[in-house]
Amino acid sequence: MLEAGHIAVLVVEDVPDDAELLFRLLHRGGYDVDSEVVSTADEMREALDRRRWDVVVSDYQLSGFDGLDALRMAKQRDEDLPFILYSGVIGEEDAVRALHEGAADFVSKQRMARLLPAIERELRESEDRRRKREAERALEIEQERFRLLVENEGDLIMLLDPSGMPTYVSPASRRLGRDPSSLLGEGFERFVHPDDVRTLREGLRSLVEQGSGTSATIQARVRRADGEWRVLEMTLTNLLEVPAIAAVLAIAPDVTQRERAEEALLRNAFYDTGTGLPNRASFLQRASAAVERLKGRSGCVLLVLECERIGLVSEVYGRDAARQVLNEAVEALREVVPAPCVIARVGANELAFLLEDAGGDEELSRRVEGLRRRLDAPFAVDGETVHITPAIAAAYVDESSKVEGALRDAEVALRSGENGRTSLEIANRSMRGEALERLRMEEELRRAEEAEQLRLRFQPVVRVSDGSLESAEALVRWSRAPGSLLLPGDFIPLAEQAGIIGSLGRWVLASALEARAGWQRDVGVSVNLSTQQFRDPVLVSEVAAELGRTGVDPGSLTLELTESALLDKPELALVIIRNLKALGVRIALDDFGTGYSSLSYIRRFPFDLLKIDLSFTRDAAADPDAASIVTHTILLAHDLGMEVVAEGVETEEQLRFYRLHRCDYVQGYLFGPPEMSDAFVRRTREEAERRSEPPTPRS
Numbered sequence: 001m002l003e004a005g006h007i008a009v010l011v012v013e014d015v016p017d018d019a020e021l022l023f024r025l026l027h028r029g030g031y032d033v034d035s036e037v038v039s040t041a042d043e044m045r046e047a048l049d050r051r052r053w054d055v056v057v058s059d060y061q062l063s064g065f066d067g068l069d070a071l072r073m074a075k076q077r078d079e080d081l082p083f084i085l086y087s088g089v090i091g092e093e094d095a096v097r098a099l100h101e102g103a104a105d106f107v108s109k110q111r112m113a114r115l116l117p118a119i120e121r122e123l124r125e126s127e128d129r130r131r132k133r134e135a136e137r138a139l140e141i142e143q144e145r146f147r148l149l150v151e152n153e154g155d156l157i158m159l160l161d162p163s164g165m166p167t168y169v170s171p172a173s174r175r176l177g178r179d180p181s182s183l184l185g186e187g188f189e190r191f192v193h194p195d196d197v198r199t200l201r202e203g204l205r206s207l208v209e210q211g212s213g214t215s216a217t218i219q220a221r222v223r224r225a226d227g228e229w230r231v232l233e234m235t236l237t238n239l240l241e242v243p244a245i246a247a248v249l250a251i252a253p254d255v256t257q258r259e260r261a262e263e264a265l266l267r268n269a270f271y272d273t274g275t276g277l278p279n280r281a282s283f284l285q286r287a288s289a290a291v292e293r294l295k296g297r298s299g300c301v302l303l304v305l306e307c308e309r310i311g312l313v314s315e316v317y318g319r320d321a322a323r324q325v326l327n328e329a330v331e332a333l334r335e336v337v338p339a340p341c342v343i344a345r346v347g348a349n350e351l352a353f354l355l356e357d358a359g360g361d362e363e364l365s366r367r368v369e370g371l372r373r374r375l376d377a378p379f380a381v382d383g384e385t386v387h388i389t390p391a392i393a394a395a396y397v398d399e400s401s402k403v404e405g406a407l408r409d410a411e412v413a414l415r416s417g418e419n420g421r422t423s424l425e426i427a428n429r430s431m432r433g434e435a436l437e438r439l440r441m442e443e444e445l446r447r448a449e450e451a452e453q454l455r456l457r458f459q460p461v462v463r464v465s466d467g468s469l470e471s472a473e474a475l476v477r478w479s480r481a482p483g484s485l486l487l488p489g490d491f492i493p494l495a496e497q498a499g500i501i502g503s504l505g506r507w508v509l510a511s512a513l514e515a516r517a518g519w520q521r522d523v524g525v526s527v528n529l530s531t532q533q534f535r536d537p538v539l540v541s542e543v544a545a546e547l548g549r550t551g552v553d554p555g556s557l558t559l560e561l562t563e564s565a566l567l568d569k570p571e572l573a574l575v576i577i578r579n580l581k582a583l584g585v586r587i588a589l590d591d592f593g594t595g596y597s598s599l600s601y602i603r604r605f606p607f608d609l610l611k612i613d614l615s616f617t618r619d620a621a622a623d624p625d626a627a628s629i630v631t632h633t634i635l636l637a638h639d640l641g642m643e644v645v646a647e648g649v650e651t652e653e654q655l656r657f658y659r660l661h662r663c664d665y666v667q668g669y670l671f672g673p674p675e676m677s678d679a680f681v682r683r684t685r686e687e688a689e690r691r692s693e694p695p696t697p698r699s
């Protein structure tokens with residue numbers, strides 16, 4: 001850098017007198033000159049290496065090497081270093097060549113007075129040149145950086161003109177099998193799905209109208225070169241008035257995978273996989289909508305058909321045969337039920353539909369009779385004929401909010417075998433016997449706690465990372481008769497229907513916490529809550545009281561809910577969950593994926609844990625849809641700050657799958673079946689010992 005009045009001058013001169021003359025000239029100009037004279041190529045190289053010079057002044061005619069060589073050497077070191085030639089004689093051609101090669105000026109020895117102004121000018125200009133070059137270089141680096149960012153970005157990036165014509169396409173377009181250049185100047189129509197072209201055009205138009213800086217996100221299906229449709233989520237930003245871009249910026253990640261997972265989940269949530277019929281959740285929704293639509297017109301009747309014999313068909317002839325019979329029954333139904341009508345599978349052997357204009361009681365009985373006659377006809381399975389003799393129950397519905405209740409009423413009526421307050425038909429005598437048996441069971445279940453017939457089993461939940469014990473899930477059993485243990489599936493639904501679940505649940509919570517208090521290691525315990533228990537207004541205070549009584553740290557209790565607890569009045573569910581969490585208890589969503597599950601729905605609730613249902617664990621190996629739901633669910637759950645437990649892990653392969661997809665915990669027969677509390681105490685002790693053992697020394 002040039003300081004005021006101080007310059008470093010390298011003089012290339014082999015005549016000492018001439019050098020002397022030069023110095024005097026510079027001193028006279030008021031400069032504090034720091035200079036050095038060199039006369040050979042080696043000396044010059046050495047001087048250039050040693051330090052920085054502000055200017056080189058060189059004689060043209062030197063012995064051994066000439067001014068042009070000196071010029072090249074100086075320029076090679078530093079392009080911006082000013083180089084001034086002076087000489088007694090020089091041909092015009094040589095002078096031109098020197099200027100061409102970068103000499104700043106040429107001064108004749110006869111007119112040395114010009115030298116000083118020439119140096120001053122050069123010092124100024126070289127400084128400007130240096131600054132400009134640095135700025136250009138910085139700009140180049142910046143541009144290069146942006147180019148690399150854009151070109152290595154996996155998401156497609158495009159610049160569009162206001163009509164949607166791409167003016168720039170990033171190399172990510174190759175993922176769609178399309179070369180960037182092949183898309184330039186092409187209208188959307190060639191690669192966007194016809195149904196999405198309009199949305200995209202309109203979105204773009206309104207964005208352009210709204211002006212600079214606005215943005216919008218639009219999904220569009222784009223055809224890959226191989227014909228497959230991919231879903232891109234395009235975020236468009238209007239940068240038309242930004243001079244450097246002057247276009248609409250489109251950033252378009254490929255969200256096909258996510259969309260597919262959501263779709264599969266929705267399908268799963270609303271359709272029965274066996275028959276393709278709408279499932280229970282979907283039926284409730286559609287029937288409610290129909291009742292709402294028909295409001296004011298009386299006579300909506302909900303009919304439920306239970307074909308218990310289909311269960312028998314399944315046992316004798318296999319599941320496919322049962323499904324086939326069910327499908328034929330649905331076909332038969334369609335013949336007698338006036339369209340349009342939603343026929344749904346609301347239970348394993350249960351069909352339901354809504355008669356929109358049932359008429360009075362008499363008309364209804366007449367229709368039900370017709371139905372039964374049609375369904376009493378034999379069905380053919382494997383060359384045999386079977387009768388499915390359905391039991392049919394009906395319930396009037398006058399308000400959309402009562403559809404779910406009406407369905408339950410009809411089902412209860414079917415099971416109890418009695419004529420309830422709803423208009424109801426019971427199909428055959430054998431049903432009565434079963435209904436009677438159910439009533440008896442209900443009575444025994446009421447006394448089970450008192451008779452000390454309830455048992456708890458604990459199933460280990462382990463960490464995927466190191467296989468260590470994290471917690472245990474408490475699962476209830478009923479020893480109805482000596483030596484037999486009924487599983488929850490055999491009596492929990494009954495307990496719910498009969499209103500016994502409250503006291504049963506209290507027993508489970510109390511017993512699970514007592515057991516937990518006796519474990520050696522700091523492992524958690526989880527307890528399942530049925531929907532009715534969850535809705536019970538005293539739940540929160542009961543949980544608090546039990547924690548207090550047993551002295552168990554609230555953080556080691558997890559309460560498991562299923563999605564059905566959230567469906568009705570989700571705002572209330574949210575309040576209950578918050579109140580439970582305020583106690584310090586953790587909340588898990590159990591059996592995720594089997595019900596209403598929508599990934600966006602669960603976002604609304606602050607679960608600590610998500611338990612992926614065991615049916616997904618079973619299916620993930622063979623069914624890519626299931627695998628994709630699982631992997632996507634894990635990602636999303638982590639995103640929402642929830643941990644994930646996979647249920648029903650029975651094989652090493654399943655464990656590997658979950659480890660690969662970063663699932664946090666696993667539970668299943670691979671790590672142990674539900675076991676007695678004693679066995680579990682042993683397990684926690686062993687684990688505690690294993691943990692406290694000093695590491696085995698290496699020999």
Ligand code: C2E
Pocket residue numbers: 459474475476487488489492505508528529530560590591614647648649650667668669670674
């Ligand atoms: P869940 O909460 O999803 O419990 C897991 C079920 O999967 C248990 O069945 C368990 O024995 C079973 N299981 C565990 N590992 C495997 C495996 O590797 N393969 C297979 N195929 N199954 C496995 P369980 O004990 O029959 O319980 C069934 C359901 O009953 C539970 O499902 C839970 O929803 C409910 N339940 C259990 N105990 C209670 C309770 O105390 N209160 C309430 N309200 N419900 C309970």
Ligand code: MG
Pocket residue numbers: 473528560590
């Ligand atoms: Mg559970």
Ligand code: MG
Pocket residue numbers: 590591592611613614647
């Ligand atoms: Mg579960």
